[in-house]
Amino acid sequence: MALSFYKYQGTGNDFVMVDNRKLTFPADDEQLVKHLCDRHVGIGADGLILLQDHPDYDFEMVYFNADGRLGSMCGNGARCTVRFARQLGVIEDVACFLAADGEHQASVERDLIQLKMNDVKGVERIGEDYYLNTGSPHYVRFVDNVRDLDVYEEGRAIRYNDRFSAVGTNVNFVQRLSENEIYVRTYERGVEDETLSCGTGVTAAALVTSMEGAQSPVAVKTPGGDLKVLFERSGDVFKYIYLVGPAKLVFTGSVTI
Numbered sequence: 001m002a003l004s005f006y007k008y009q010g011t012g013n014d015f016v017m018v019d020n021r022k023l024t025f026p027a028d029d030e031q032l033v034k035h036l037c038d039r040h041v042g043i044g045a046d047g048l049i050l051l052q053d054h055p056d057y058d059f060e061m062v063y064f065n066a067d068g069r070l071g072s073m074c075g076n077g078a079r080c081t082v083r084f085a086r087q088l089g090v091i092e093d094v095a096c097f098l099a100a101d102g103e104h105q106a107s108v109e110r111d112l113i114q115l116k117m118n119d120v121k122g123v124e125r126i127g128e129d130y131y132l133n134t135g136s137p138h139y140v141r142f143v144d145n146v147r148d149l150d151v152y153e154e155g156r157a158i159r160y161n162d163r164f165s166a167v168g169t170n171v172n173f174v175q176r177l178s179e180n181e182i183y184v185r186t187y188e189r190g191v192e193d194e195t196l197s198c199g200t201g202v203t204a205a206a207l208v209t210s211m212e213g214a215q216s217p218v219a220v221k222t223p224g225g226d227l228k229v230l231f232e233r234s235g236d237v238f239k240y241i242y243l244v245g246p247a248k249l250v251f252t253g254s255v256t257i
């Protein structure tokens with residue numbers, strides 16, 4: 001069967017997008033998803049996303065990690081899905097959609113997609129580090145020089161330690177650039193490598209930076225580009241969280257599956 005796909009990227013976090021409104025994609029085929037995301041023998045991406053109809057929402061986003069497994073929330077992927085939905089004519093400039101962690105609102109503002117994230121209730125301290133869930137689980141460590149860090153090795157050491165090896169976690173390394181500006185590099189669970197950007201990770205990093213004195217909005221640089229995180233904070237409870245950044249179509253194509 002011929003599969004038409006669209007390749008999108010949001011600050012360098014890239015996704016194979018499939019219009020699955022007719023439910024023809026074999027979503028239970030883990031090996032197929034893994035193959036399509038493979039950068040040597042497939043299309044190549046950090047994840048695969050199905051856009052599907054839903055009776056109560058504009059659409060549903062079904063996200064798989066590059067390892068083929070069904071994933072939790074993906075912030076950059078969600079921003080790309082909103083852009084994709086607009087391209088398909090499923091939405092105009094605003095959307096209310098369903099993802100793995102529940103309902104989300106989003107709006108398209110020229111090049112930027114503004115995505116409302118779910119409230120975050122509770123941030124755990126682990127030594128000098130932080131652990132929280134922004135739709136996906138994130139470990140956050142502040143470092144002095146993030147550009148020179150071996151994110152692959154240091155990220156794996158945390159992701160596969162006794163606490164996290166079974167369920168896994170994403171691992172974010174954060175350098176404070178100024179009071180309200182940070183640089184974030186992320187080791188992503190399910191990709192099992194550093195990606196150019198991770199939306200839920202950037203969100204997690206911005207929220208914990210506010211626990212160290214930053215104010216909303218926090219400007220975030222990543223190896224793949226710039227994002228902005230807005231929020232309201234009360235202790236370790238965060239509401240009205242918005243992730244803002246670009247999402248772009250890279251190319252379209254068709255593969256035989």
Ligand SMILES: N[C@@H](CCC[C@H](N)C(=O)O)C(=O)O
Pocket residue numbers: 013065071072073074075076077136137169170188189190191197198199200201
């Ligand atoms: N790239 C994503 C994060 C995706 C989730 C992650 N791979 C996991 O398994 O937790 C993002 O932009 O949020």
